[in-house]
Amino acid sequence: MGRTALVLGAGLGGLVAAENLRKRLPRADRVIAVDRAAVHFFPPSLLWLLVGEREAGDFSRPLEHLARRGIAFRRGGVTRIDAATRQVDIDGETLSADALVIALGAEYAPESVPGLAEAGLNLYTLDGATAARDALTGFSGGRVVLLTAAPLYKCPAAPYEAALLVEDFLRRRGLRDAAEMAFFAAEPQPMVVAGPQVGAAVRGMLDARGIAYRPEHQVKAVDAAARRIEFTNGALADYDLLLYVPPHRAPAVVREAGLTNEAGWIPVDRHTLQTKFEQVFAIGDITTIPLKMGRPLPKAGVFAHGQAETVAANIAHAWTGKGAPRRFDGYGMCFIEAGGGRAGVGKGDFYAEPTPQVEVRAPSLFWHAGKVLYEKYWLYRRF
Numbered sequence: 001m002g003r004t005a006l007v008l009g010a011g012l013g014g015l016v017a018a019e020n021l022r023k024r025l026p027r028a029d030r031v032i033a034v035d036r037a038a039v040h041f042f043p044p045s046l047l048w049l050l051v052g053e054r055e056a057g058d059f060s061r062p063l064e065h066l067a068r069r070g071i072a073f074r075r076g077g078v079t080r081i082d083a084a085t086r087q088v089d090i091d092g093e094t095l096s097a098d099a100l101v102i103a104l105g106a107e108y109a110p111e112s113v114p115g116l117a118e119a120g121l122n123l124y125t126l127d128g129a130t131a132a133r134d135a136l137t138g139f140s141g142g143r144v145v146l147l148t149a150a151p152l153y154k155c156p157a158a159p160y161e162a163a164l165l166v167e168d169f170l171r172r173r174g175l176r177d178a179a180e181m182a183f184f185a186a187e188p189q190p191m192v193v194a195g196p197q198v199g200a201a202v203r204g205m206l207d208a209r210g211i212a213y214r215p216e217h218q219v220k221a222v223d224a225a226a227r228r229i230e231f232t233n234g235a236l237a238d239y240d241l242l243l244y245v246p247p248h249r250a251p252a253v254v255r256e257a258g259l260t261n262e263a264g265w266i267p268v269d270r271h272t273l274q275t276k277f278e279q280v281f282a283i284g285d286i287t288t289i290p291l292k293m294g295r296p297l298p299k300a301g302v303f304a305h306g307q308a309e310t311v312a313a314n315i316a317h318a319w320t321g322k323g324a325p326r327r328f329d330g331y332g333m334c335f336i337e338a339g340g341g342r343a344g345v346g347k348g349d350f351y352a353e354p355t356p357q358v359e360v361r362a363p364s365l366f367w368h369a370g371k372v373l374y375e376k377y378w379l380y381r382r383f
């Protein structure tokens with residue numbers, strides 16, 4: 001009788017975990033991936049959709065295709081997790097697991113800021129990015145505001161990439177002079193955890209493109225009728241088009257399972273991703289890993305990916321004795337789309353102490369091509 005590895009969430013982390021478990025475990029062992037969505041989409045491509053360079057179908061795939069790779073896909077909502085017994089309810093059915101990998105990501109809470117959801121467009125969802133693309137296509141001039149509604153959000157580069165891509169989009173359409181652009185950030189600088197050098201480089205890109213940058217502006221409320229944003233420091237900003245990154249939180253099911261800490265995320269061992277329960281691991285955006293510099297490891301697909309490989313290798317090693325135990329090392333890289341077919345890159349050791357050691361490379365055609373190739377590879381490799 002084989003064992004069961006149950007992967008909750010088939011996003012970036014869950015897909016890599018399921019694939020690596022399948023590759024490493026004997027056929028008699030089951031690998032089951034669960035997701036409430038029927039279709040996977042590659043989140044970084046939302047930024048290209050925003051500026052009309054992709055349609056949703058270009059970067060979406062049905063999750064039932066996982067069966068071709070020997071992974072059982074169970075579509076459904078995870079409604080209860082009993083971490084002590086490794087039992088999980090999925091739409092009323094209970095599944096038991098010998099190992100549990102929780103990769104349910106972060107959910108969005110735009111409603112926690114009064115007026116935000118009615119007033120603006122959420123850059124981080126397929127519907128929101130599509131609506132933003134339509135609004136930009138019909139845009140004829142005015143004030144475009146980008147806003148991060150809380151300092152902690154996934155992919156710290158993404159809203160900055162969005163700003164640069166939108167600026168490029170407007171310029172190519174001859175509308176740049178008719179548009180005033182501003183970026184109000186809840187955080188003190190771009191990509192805070194990557195350090196001051198990376199922050200200054202990204203800020204320099206915004207400055208060079210005439211995008212006014214206002215850090216440490218925490219939104220308090222938005223008045224959709226007056227098209228006005230109010231910040232906790234008393235500042236006000238008017239907009240004609242508001243594009244925002246919403247506040248994030250862990251899905252209710254893990255908060256209710258007693259897996260989260262006071263900040264609302266799942267604490268894990270920084271090298272093995274084990275939770276406080278035996279054979280229960282958590283990876284990706286749902287976790288929190290404190291760094292010496294005082295902020296947690298950023299939420300990013302690149303880390304979810306590395307953590308998934310580590311967890312899969314360690315489960316397989318524990319069950320089969322094959323392979324060597326692995327440790328997640330905190331190394332990561334990310335592309336920074338700059339528009340005009342160019343991207344920069346930031347990469348380094350985020351576990352370095354006392355501060356992460358991250359270097360940044362200036363935008364070039366080469367890195368943009370790398371990002372495009374990676375998108376194709378991701379979809380080909382997994383579906």
Ligand SMILES: Cc1cc2nc3c(=O)[nH]c(=O)nc-3n(C[C@H](O)[C@H](O)[C@H](O)COP(=O)(O)OP(=O)(O)OC[C@H]3O[C@@H](n4cnc5c(N)ncnc54)[C@H](O)[C@@H]3O)c2cc1C
Nearest residue numbers: 009011012013036043077078104105155284285300301302
């Ligand atoms: C616009 C944008 C651009 C980005 N660009 C980059 C980039 O260039 N590089 C990078 O490294 N990262 C990037 N990211 C971040 C990256 O997408 C995330 O960090 C990554 O997806 C995290 O993986 P995850 O597995 O933890 O969660 P997700 O990929 O969010 O997967 C979570 C899955 O769990 C499912 N789920 C949640 N709750 C339930 C439930 N109760 N029941 C059933 N299923 C459930 C969801 O449907 C989802 O499929 C970007 C993100 C965005 C939005």
